[in-house]
Amino acid sequence: MIGDDYDPGATGTPTSCTEPLPCLFCGAPEFVEIHEIWGHEFMLQTCCEGLHQQIVQDMDDDPVWARALLRRLKIEPLTGQRLRRVVDDGCVGMILDWQLQLGSASAGQVRRFIARHHAHCGIPTAWRFHRAVFNGRTLMGVAIVGNPVARALSGRGIVEVNRLCIRRDTPAALRWNAASMLYGWCAQEAERRGFQKIITYTRIDEPGTTLVASGWLKEAKIRGRGWHSTRRPRSNANGWIDKIRWSRALHPRSHSEPPPRRSETSCEASMLTGWTTVGSVFGFTPA
Known part of the structure; x- marks a missing residue:
């Protein structure tokens, strides 16, 4: 599970003197970024399918953490919108609720x-x-x-x-x-x-x-x-x-x-x- 100290901006290139932590699922450096946004829906890109499934589950369990994660992934500068919440649409999954x-x-x-x-x-x-x-x-x-x-x-x-x-x-x-x-x-x-x-x-x-x-x-x-x-x-x-x-x-x-x-x-x-x-x-x- 990704902890509160997880840096979603980390990629294969270190952002500091500390190397990214290895992924618990694939062993490669942990990697997650926003792949696509359309309207109120979004898609994440990760280093492996196991990490992707874990992030989706954690976002569903803790919407406050989900909002913090997306903000750290720079979703607001990318869209020019202020994120209010990440909510379950009652049908297919999580959607973006803007201010x-x-x-x-x-x-x-x-x-x-x-x-x-x-x-x-x-x-x-x-x-x-x-x-x-x-x-x-x-x-x-x-x-x-x-x-x-x-x-x-x-x-x-x-x-x-x-x-x-x-x-x-x-x-x-x-x-x-x-x-x-x-x-x-x-x-x-x-x-x-x-x-x-x-x-x-x-x-x-x-x-x-x-x-x-x-x-x-x-x-x-x-x-x-x-x-x-x-x-x-x-x-x-x-x-x-x-x-x-x-x-x-x-x-x-x-x-x-x-x-x-x-x-x-x-x-x-x-x-x-x-x-x-x-x-x-x-x-x-x-x-």
Whole structure:
């Protein structure tokens, strides 16, 4: 077994005045390096098959040691990513779980992501700003913030997280903490823009664990109702389910007024006010 003092950078050429220890399996100098990395998967190269099997077993038994080993093998400089954990994907073996990072995504990417991955809601027509979260180079989730859907809450310095979507077609370990990170960013960005409060809704059958972790509070229980009318046709697929409204009070540093409401008729005006609408999706990235 490779001990804590093992130097994974050792090869046939000594790195110090001490020769590399002989391999317990083949007798040659111990040798291990990263052979290939693709996405969240990786491959090691060793001096023999016996050492390779032993390292794989030790990594599976002790993920903390596995992360330390890969860091000593310079995996972070090689990839430009910060390694969070080495985890079992529940299927074929160990995978690389990179540190989550907030980043930019185009409006088109956001729309396609929600259309593909959201469990029960469609794409909103318009919103004010959005953000994405990545695990390495993998887009894990998006959040979009706009005006409150309920007209009674509009014009009161309140914005709403209209959609928060995390993909479910990847191992659960890769998306750990992604939703909480997005909820936290939405509140911080709304506060920076001068809003007084931010709200969102969850279905009654959803626990809201990520909202609690991000400092949100339960505000009200909303009875399910349909929004369809002859003048404003809407889908009622998700409307009849009771919901919980969550909120978080904000404390903006400035007393500036919230951004003006978008024009109802002009896509050009929507670009000037920082909105993303159906007509301004392509070629425009919101603030």
